[in-house]
Amino acid sequence: MKRYEVLADEVAESIAQGRIRPGERLSSVRETCRSRGVSPSTVFQAYYLLEARGLIEARPRSGYFVSRAMAKHVEPEPSAPAAAGRPVEISELVFQVLGHAKNRALVPMGSAFPSPGLFPLPKLALSMGKAMRRLDPWQTVEDLSPGSAELRRQIAMRYLPMGCGVDADELVITNGAMEALNLCLEVVTEPGDLVAVESPTFYAALQALERRKLRAVEVATHPRTGIDVNALAAVMAEHPVKACWLMPNFQNPLGSLMPDASKQALVELLAKHQVPLIEDDVYGELYFGPSRPRPAKAWDRSGLVMHCSSFSKTLAPGYRVGWAAAGRFTAEVAKRKLMSSLAAPVPSQEGLSEYLRHGGYDRHLRQLRGLLAQQQQQVLRGIAKHFPAGTKVTSPEGGYFAWVELPPSVNALELHRLALSQAVSVAPGQLFSAGQGFTHHMRVNFGHPDHEDFESALRTVGSIAKALA
Amino acid sequence: MKRYEVLADEVAESIAQGRIRPGERLSSVRETCRSRGVSPSTVFQAYYLLEARGLIEARPRSGYFVSRAMAKHVEPEPSAPAAAGRPVEISELVFQVLGHAKNRALVPMGSAFPSPGLFPLPKLALSMGKAMRRLDPWQTVEDLSPGSAELRRQIAMRYLPMGCGVDADELVITNGAMEALNLCLEVVTEPGDLVAVESPTFYAALQALERRKLRAVEVATHPRTGIDVNALAAVMAEHPVKACWLMPNFQNPLGSLMPDASKQALVELLAKHQVPLIEDDVYGELYFGPSRPRPAKAWDRSGLVMHCSSFSKTLAPGYRVGWAAAGRFTAEVAKRKLMSSLAAPVPSQEGLSEYLRHGGYDRHLRQLRGLLAQQQQQVLRGIAKHFPAGTKVTSPEGGYFAWVELPPSVNALELHRLALSQAVSVAPGQLFSAGQGFTHHMRVNFGHPDHEDFESALRTVGSIAKALA
Numbered sequence: 001m002k003r004y005e006v007l008a009d010e011v012a013e014s015i016a017q018g019r020i021r022p023g024e025r026l027s028s029v030r031e032t033c034r035s036r037g038v039s040p041s042t043v044f045q046a047y048y049l050l051e052a053r054g055l056i057e058a059r060p061r062s063g064y065f066v067s068r069a070m071a072k073h074v075e076p077e078p079s080a081p082a083a084a085g086r087p088v089e090i091s092e093l094v095f096q097v098l099g100h101a102k103n104r105a106l107v108p109m110g111s112a113f114p115s116p117g118l119f120p121l122p123k124l125a126l127s128m129g130k131a132m133r134r135l136d137p138w139q140t141v142e143d144l145s146p147g148s149a150e151l152r153r154q155i156a157m158r159y160l161p162m163g164c165g166v167d168a169d170e171l172v173i174t175n176g177a178m179e180a181l182n183l184c185l186e187v188v189t190e191p192g193d194l195v196a197v198e199s200p201t202f203y204a205a206l207q208a209l210e211r212r213k214l215r216a217v218e219v220a221t222h223p224r225t226g227i228d229v230n231a232l233a234a235v236m237a238e239h240p241v242k243a244c245w246l247m248p249n250f251q252n253p254l255g256s257l258m259p260d261a262s263k264q265a266l267v268e269l270l271a272k273h274q275v276p277l278i279e280d281d282v283y284g285e286l287y288f289g290p291s292r293p294r295p296a297k298a299w300d301r302s303g304l305v306m307h308c309s310s311f312s313k314t315l316a317p318g319y320r321v322g323w324a325a326a327g328r329f330t331a332e333v334a335k336r337k338l339m340s341s342l343a344a345p346v347p348s349q350e351g352l353s354e355y356l357r358h359g360g361y362d363r364h365l366r367q368l369r370g371l372l373a374q375q376q377q378q379v380l381r382g383i384a385k386h387f388p389a390g391t392k393v394t395s396p397e398g399g400y401f402a403w404v405e406l407p408p409s410v411n412a413l414e415l416h417r418l419a420l421s422q423a424v425s426v427a428p429g430q431l432f433s434a435g436q437g438f439t440h441h442m443r444v445n446f447g448h449p450d451h452e453d454f455e456s457a458l459r460t461v462g463s464i465a466k467a468l469a
Numbered sequence: 470m471k472r473y474e475v476l477a478d479e480v481a482e483s484i485a486q487g488r489i490r491p492g493e494r495l496s497s498v499r500e501t502c503r504s505r506g507v508s509p510s511t512v513f514q515a516y517y518l519l520e521a522r523g524l525i526e527a528r529p530r531s532g533y534f535v536s537r538a539m540a541k542h543v544e545p546e547p548s549a550p551a552a553a554g555r556p557v558e559i560s561e562l563v564f565q566v567l568g569h570a571k572n573r574a575l576v577p578m579g580s581a582f583p584s585p586g587l588f589p590l591p592k593l594a595l596s597m598g599k600a601m602r603r604l605d606p607w608q609t610v611e612d613l614s615p616g617s618a619e620l621r622r623q624i625a626m627r628y629l630p631m632g633c634g635v636d637a638d639e640l641v642i643t644n645g646a647m648e649a650l651n652l653c654l655e656v657v658t659e660p661g662d663l664v665a666v667e668s669p670t671f672y673a674a675l676q677a678l679e680r681r682k683l684r685a686v687e688v689a690t691h692p693r694t695g696i697d698v699n700a701l702a703a704v705m706a707e708h709p710v711k712a713c714w715l716m717p718n719f720q721n722p723l724g725s726l727m728p729d730a731s732k733q734a735l736v737e738l739l740a741k742h743q744v745p746l747i748e749d750d751v752y753g754e755l756y757f758g759p760s761r762p763r764p765a766k767a768w769d770r771s772g773l774v775m776h777c778s779s780f781s782k783t784l785a786p787g788y789r790v791g792w793a794a795a796g797r798f799t800a801e802v803a804k805r806k807l808m809s810s811l812a813a814p815v816p817s818q819e820g821l822s823e824y825l826r827h828g829g830y831d832r833h834l835r836q837l838r839g840l841l842a843q844q845q846q847q848v849l850r851g852i853a854k855h856f857p858a859g860t861k862v863t864s865p866e867g868g869y870f871a872w873v874e875l876p877p878s879v880n881a882l883e884l885h886r887l888a889l890s891q892a893v894s895v896a897p898g899q900l901f902s903a904g905q906g907f908t909h910h911m912r913v914n915f916g917h918p919d920h921e922d923f924e925s926a927l928r929t930v931g932s933i934a935k936a937l938a
Contacts, residue, residue: 091804095804102610102613104611115606116609116610119606121601121609122602124601125598126602133591133598137584137588138585139585139787140590140786141570141573141786141787142571144570144571174810175789175814176810178809179809179811182808182809182810191660208808211809317610318609318814318816319814319815319816320812339560339651339677339680340647340809341645341647341648341789342645343645343787343789344644345644345787345788345789346787347594347597347787347788347817348814348816
């Protein structure tokens with residue numbers, strides 16, 4: 001753990017235990033440097049992180065204060081699923097609930113996508129137009145799987161500053177991360193096998209398991225730090241887990257971020273058992289803290305981590321360009337890609353290559369992260385204001401999802417139905433578990449800072465929740 | 470069968486039996502109208518068809534003559550596979566052999582793709598640039614599966630003149646036809662099931678079966694008229710066939726075209742057994758005859774035909790836009806598409822919508838068909854000239870593949886290896902059967918009219934084949 005993270009955690013602890021109260025001023029950067037013997041930049045990074053978590057807020061010329069809104073936020077309980085494998089039958093519910101994603105008239109609180117208005121689509125269109133007008137026709141053959149050499153080079157370069165070596169030759173370009181994840185799963189499992197997932201977990205992972213007739217074993221998570229590696233170790237000691245499908249960075253739906261030490265412990269545990277990790281890292285670039293959290297792959301020494309990501313959540317929704325860096329399974333994944341859909345789209349690959357060479361991706365990301373962090377604060381304030389007493393919510397350090405635990409008497413499916421009748425989509429907790437256990441939980445999407453009705457939608461959903469509570 | 474087809478078959482029969490000899494003049498259109506009591510347009514259509522088949526040739530101001538080159542072409546034998554289901558293990562061989570597709574230095578005689586130089590890529594780039602610059606960001610959500618409503622409307626419209634009703638709502642846009650075919654297969658089979666395919670069949674179908682642990686039963690085909698429906702009926706009477714994966718129009722690798730009556734009989738047979746047909750129609754638009762051959766789907770009354778196609782072979786290679794019109798299975802296919810890769814690429818979908826609205830697709834197709842028909846003649850002449858005595862070859866009425874039967878002593882894998890050392894790729898017959906039975910056959914790609922070394926490559930492969938014979 002880095003020095004600023006230690007400091008941030010200590011301050012967070014003080015706030016949680018009431019030693020510093022909502023509205024109170026934190027000690028100044030100078031004082032803290034002196035009292036702790038750290039550099040100003042460490043203090044700034046720690047305060048920045050706490051601000052991102054929504055625990056403190058800066059007031060111009062006055063310093064940092066414990067957030068008043070945050071005082072009301074209590075973290076949801078860690079999950080404690082039964083450690084038993086079970087077949088998955090979630091798809092019908094998912095399709096029923098998410099069939100509303102395309103309905104523009106709904107406020108997309110339950111959506112899986114950030115607002116398409118957040119992305120530099122016109123600039124991408126220019127890059128693509130340019131790349132395609134001067135395209136050597138032969139490129140349509142050369143971009144077949146594993147994909148454009150130039151694009152793979154560009155992607156590999158982005159892993160360097162993370163301290164995570166990914167070679168361009170290890171990358172297989174896919175039709176979005178979803179295809180990458182599915183292909184990885186296909187390579188390392190047979191029908192009937194047991195796969196460990198987080199509890200709660202992203203419903204698309206459950207659907208993928210269901211589609212391949214796999215069984216899920218759900219593992220306890222902490223709402224801030226993600227999967228409990230000890231709990232996973234206990235599950236693996238008892239069950240023949242064939243693969244893990246996890247999201248170490250800004251997990252969907254929790255928003256949790258595994259600390260580096262947990263990631264390392266996870267990778268070591270899996271290496272010990274020779275079990276592959278399918279790592280879904282699509283939100284990794286959307287961090288609010290001072291630096292890009294490393295993927296679990298950064299600790300991989302045995303080639304067991306199959307790291308998957310995409311540009312869909314960070315740059316180019318709808319372009320359908322994702323990738324797998326699948327370690328020792330790379331050749332097998334490339335073959336499955338050829339067999340399942342031959343290639344990723346050439347225009348998208350070429351357009352993104354061109355944009356990444358010239359386009360200011362990092363500038364765009366900085367802006368996007370700022371918007372999302374700000375919107376998270378607004379949404380958390382709205383929840384504090386409008387939702388029933390006893391509501392708990394995560395305050396993630398990245399991504400665009402928060403996980404809300406409502407009073408136990410609120411049935412989230414009922415909430416979903418009633419909200420729908422008032423033109424708000426809600427993603428009920430039942431979607432996020434093979435056991436459909438999160439009955440009074442919901443995932444909130446705060447990736448729509450440009451949506452003018454979001455605040456009133458929070459009020460609407462809050463009133464319904466109060467009525468149901 | 471239409472009147473011109475009857476007439477064409479009669480003339481073909483006369484040529485085959487030597488009643489009219491190579492170089493001899495056919496009776497004039499006027500004479501034929503009188504003697505047969507048909508209209509001039511019927512005669513023209515018949516002669517056009519025979520020309521496309523390479524049996525006759527027009528000489529300006531002199532009329533039609535039996536082709537001299539054609540005299541040497543003998544059709545390969547109908548196939549007679551053992552009627553037994555078998556597991557498929559073809560993938561490794563396919564990957565070994567086709568790993569050379571990206572090598573630009575090779576003459577692509579064994580390639581699966583037509584020359585990328587045949588397509589209006591700059592015009593498509595303009596359409597796409599235009600569509601993407603004015604894109605409503607929300608479209609990135611609306612184009613999620615089943616895909617762009619406008620594109621589906623455009624595709625549905627193209628089926629009308631074929632006499633094949635396909636509703637836009639029945640269409641699911643996929644990442645190329647390959648994904649469509651795989652999803653259809655997934656919906657109607659379980660591991661271990663038996664699937665009927667043509668003999669020889671497209672290796673990607675065999676790979677798809679292998680990937681899903683299905684068993685293949687290969688059915689006899691005629692090199693000109695495709696699958697033998699009676700043979701299929703016999704197979705189905707004895708074996709629990711769960712689905713058929715067939716290519717009625719310009720089959721890969723034969724180039725065969727099922728007559729309408731066979732298509733109808735096929736659809737009726739499958740309806741009787743309630744067995745779905747996965748119809749791969751990617752070459753249907755590449756006909757050399759007077760009109761677009763209908764897909765088997767045109768006769769479907771029970772919703773059992775899962776028709777798949779794409780723009781990859783006709784307009785936009787690398788764009789990865791295909792579709793399934795899956796009859797009663799449409800909703801299931803749409804769900805699988807969502808689960809496997811979420812959506813087809815938005816830039817490709819929007820670019821193609823724009824091109825189809827304004828772009829002269831039919832003009833492009835006319836030109837492309839002309840080029841392919843002409844190149845077929847050149848390649849067939851080259852084969853007649855350079856290949857060993859006893860070589861037989863199909864003369865398809867569309868597409869860009871011909872199927873060559875070499876003297877039985879030629880091992881096609883050996884031929885492939887030796888040709889590779891002389892910078893020519895060859896697709897050996899062994900790729901096209903789960904039993905790897907076509908040991909002295911090869912598929913020839915005549916979709917590279919712009920390749921200057923094709924003629925000399927035919928000479929090279931011919932010499933090797935002669936040496937091996």
